[in-house]
Amino acid sequence: MAGATGGVGAPGGPIVRLEGVGLHYRTANGDLLEAVRKADLEIVPGEFVSLIGPSGCGKTTILKLISNLLAPTQGRILVQGEPPSEAKRRRQFGFVFQDSVLLPWRTVMENATLLLEIVGIERDRMTSKVTELLGLVGLRGFEGRYPHELSGGMRQRVSMVRALSLDPAILLMDEPFGALDEMTRDRMNMELLRIWEATGTTIVFVTHSIPEAVFLSQRVVVMSARPGQIKEIVPIDLPRPRQVQVKDSVPFIGYTRRIRDLINGMGE
Amino acid sequence: MHARFLYPLGFGILATGLWEVLWRALRIPLWILPAPSGVMLKLYSMREYVWPHIRVTVIEVLAGFVIAFVLAITIAALVIFFEQLGWVLLPYIVIVRTIPILAIAPLLLMWFGFGLWPKIAVVILISFFPIVINAIRGLRSTDYRIMELMDSVSATRMQVFLKVRTRASLPLVFAGLKIAITSSVIGAVVGEFIGADTGLGYLIINASTRLDTELLFSAMVLLAALGLSLFGLVAAAERCFVFWGHQEST
Ligand SMILES: Nc1ncnc2c1ncn2[C@@H]1O[C@H](COP(=O)(O)OP(=O)(O)OP(=O)(O)O)[C@@H](O)[C@H]1O
Ligand SMILES: [Mg+2]
Numbered sequence: 001m002a003g004a005t006g007g008v009g010a011p012g013g014p015i016v017r018l019e020g021v022g023l024h025y026r027t028a029n030g031d032l033l034e035a036v037r038k039a040d041l042e043i044v045p046g047e048f049v050s051l052i053g054p055s056g057c058g059k060t061t062i063l064k065l066i067s068n069l070l071a072p073t074q075g076r077i078l079v080q081g082e083p084p085s086e087a088k089r090r091r092q093f094g095f096v097f098q099d100s101v102l103l104p105w106r107t108v109m110e111n112a113t114l115l116l117e118i119v120g121i122e123r124d125r126m127t128s129k130v131t132e133l134l135g136l137v138g139l140r141g142f143e144g145r146y147p148h149e150l151s152g153g154m155r156q157r158v159s160m161v162r163a164l165s166l167d168p169a170i171l172l173m174d175e176p177f178g179a180l181d182e183m184t185r186d187r188m189n190m191e192l193l194r195i196w197e198a199t200g201t202t203i204v205f206v207t208h209s210i211p212e213a214v215f216l217s218q219r220v221v222v223m224s225a226r227p228g229q230i231k232e233i234v235p236i237d238l239p240r241p242r243q244v245q246v247k248d249s250v251p252f253i254g255y256t257r258r259i260r261d262l263i264n265g266m267g268e
Numbered sequence: 269m270h271a272r273f274l275y276p277l278g279f280g281i282l283a284t285g286l287w288e289v290l291w292r293a294l295r296i297p298l299w300i301l302p303a304p305s306g307v308m309l310k311l312y313s314m315r316e317y318v319w320p321h322i323r324v325t326v327i328e329v330l331a332g333f334v335i336a337f338v339l340a341i342t343i344a345a346l347v348i349f350f351e352q353l354g355w356v357l358l359p360y361i362v363i364v365r366t367i368p369i370l371a372i373a374p375l376l377l378m379w380f381g382f383g384l385w386p387k388i389a390v391v392i393l394i395s396f397f398p399i400v401i402n403a404i405r406g407l408r409s410t411d412y413r414i415m416e417l418m419d420s421v422s423a424t425r426m427q428v429f430l431k432v433r434t435r436a437s438l439p440l441v442f443a444g445l446k447i448a449i450t451s452s453v454i455g456a457v458v459g460e461f462i463g464a465d466t467g468l469g470y471l472i473i474n475a476s477t478r479l480d481t482e483l484l485f486s487a488m489v490l491l492a493a494l495g496l497s498l499f500g501l502v503a504a505a506e507r508c509f510v511f512w513g514h515q516e517s518t
Contacts, residue, residue: 069419088422091420091421091422093420095413095417095420097413101411101413101417103414103435103436105435105438105512114417115417115421117431118421118427118431119421146512147512148512148513162417166421
């Protein structure tokens with residue numbers, strides 16, 4: 001899709017680049033809290049990267065830093081070779097949160113077109129664009145339903161369509177399937193991979209599930225807490241397109257064990 | 269009919285029947301308490317006389333409620349756009365709320381004359397507060413992640429207001445309206461106590477000075493019916509506008 005890889009950065013260069021990035025939050029009582037320390041990370045266009053680590057290690061914070069919802073207090077971030085604020089201005093970011101945060105008074109179609117309306121795209125183009133995406137996630141025929149009439153998995157699909165509606169170059173997903181049951185989550189994982197392959201979008205994916213991270217990603221960024229730091233980046237070399245059976249394979253289990261040991265502090 | 273309505277109706281009929289029976293058994297004198305049957309007969313025989321009083325009170329309630337609604341929503345919207353305006357206004361909104369109506373009643377009569385307007389003013393004074401407080405809270409009650417989403421596409425404050433805040437505010441706006449509509453009925457009656465020659469409040473004062481308990485209770489029955497119907501209308505509007513199911517179960 002147009003815009004998915006189109007950027008201003010040098011061709012072949014990283015789409016996201018964190019150079020010694022640190023972030024201190026100012027808490028309610030005025031103290032500084034170091035949420036992220038000296039993070040270095042390069043993500044290439046079209047890559048699928050997961051962030052994993054204990055609760056509070058700064059995963060959500062890193063997503064917010066990349067997308068300019070927060071500015072780093074140390075270091076520098078470049079997106080497509082520019083400051084993230086520029087990429088944001090060009091609407092290069094799509095968001096999916098843990099729960100779908102749909103507007104309950106809007107139908108599936110109206111929720112999916114929300115961002116397009118804000119941007120001011122004419123109705124015909126909006127409808128055809130979103131209809132295509134709804135087809136991609138298997139929601140054809142549900143256009144007129146309201147969120148409270150959908151299952152959690154379906155709501156999250158609408159949320160994905162909304163995120164993809166502006167053809168973002170980078171899709172930021174914060175535990176998008178964390179609230180779903182395991183079977184639905186597995187299905188959503190397969191669908192996400194299909195969407196990723198169909199759109200060529202770069203995906204930065206936060207999860208608490210080690211198997212999910214290994215199954216989806218090309219690289220898994222393992223973080224440690226207090227202060228949040230990137231501990232290690234584990235490249236995942238498993239056959240693509242991924243099949244569910246890969247989860248029973250020896251290399252897969254090797255990866256999950258290695259990442260678990262890293263998180264538990266036994267990897268050094 | 270739905271059990272939701274049958275249950276309270278059944279309770280009312282039972283309680284009224286018991287009252288009637290006890291009233292007859294204990295031979296309660298009329299000037300202490302009338303019997304339900306007596307009240308109903310009174311209401312029926314005086315239907316022609318009572319009608320204009322009902323009309324006047326309904327007009328006062330509706331006019332005051334609608335004006336308070338428009339004022340409160342406008343101010344709530346302005347407070348969302350200009351936060352400092354909220355800092356300036358909120359203390360005064362609270363102060364106005366605490367003004368004892370009876371204390372300023374003579375002033376209201378002096379300013380607005382003897383007609384409908386002093387009563388409408390009392391209705392506005394009483395029903396403005398719950399609407400404005402709940403509307404401000406409702407307009408602010410948006411999920412921060414929706415705001416991040418809006419931020420990510422550089423939505424204007426006006427777009428956020430129109431596409432998100434207005435609808436998101438409805439559950440709380442209706443909570444405020446339900447309090448306001450019943451307060452409006454009280455407001456109109458209190459306004460009529462101050463000085464009136466028509467209206468259900470006037471009827472109550474008139475009946476109680478003459479110890480006409482049957483007329484007094486007739487007026488109260490009419491007030492109850494008015495309050496219930498108006499509340500029912502607001503609740504029906506709520507079910508219509510807040511169809512996604514977070515409304516209170518009242
Ligand atoms: N707005 C804020 N103000 C102050 N501290 C914050 C703020 N947001 C997050 N923090 C703190 O920063 C640290 C990192 O938070 P963050 O939300 O990035 O963690 P996380 O890795 O996403 O955790 P989880 O897995 O639980 O979602 C935490 O200690 C958190 O308490
Ligand atoms: Mg988080």
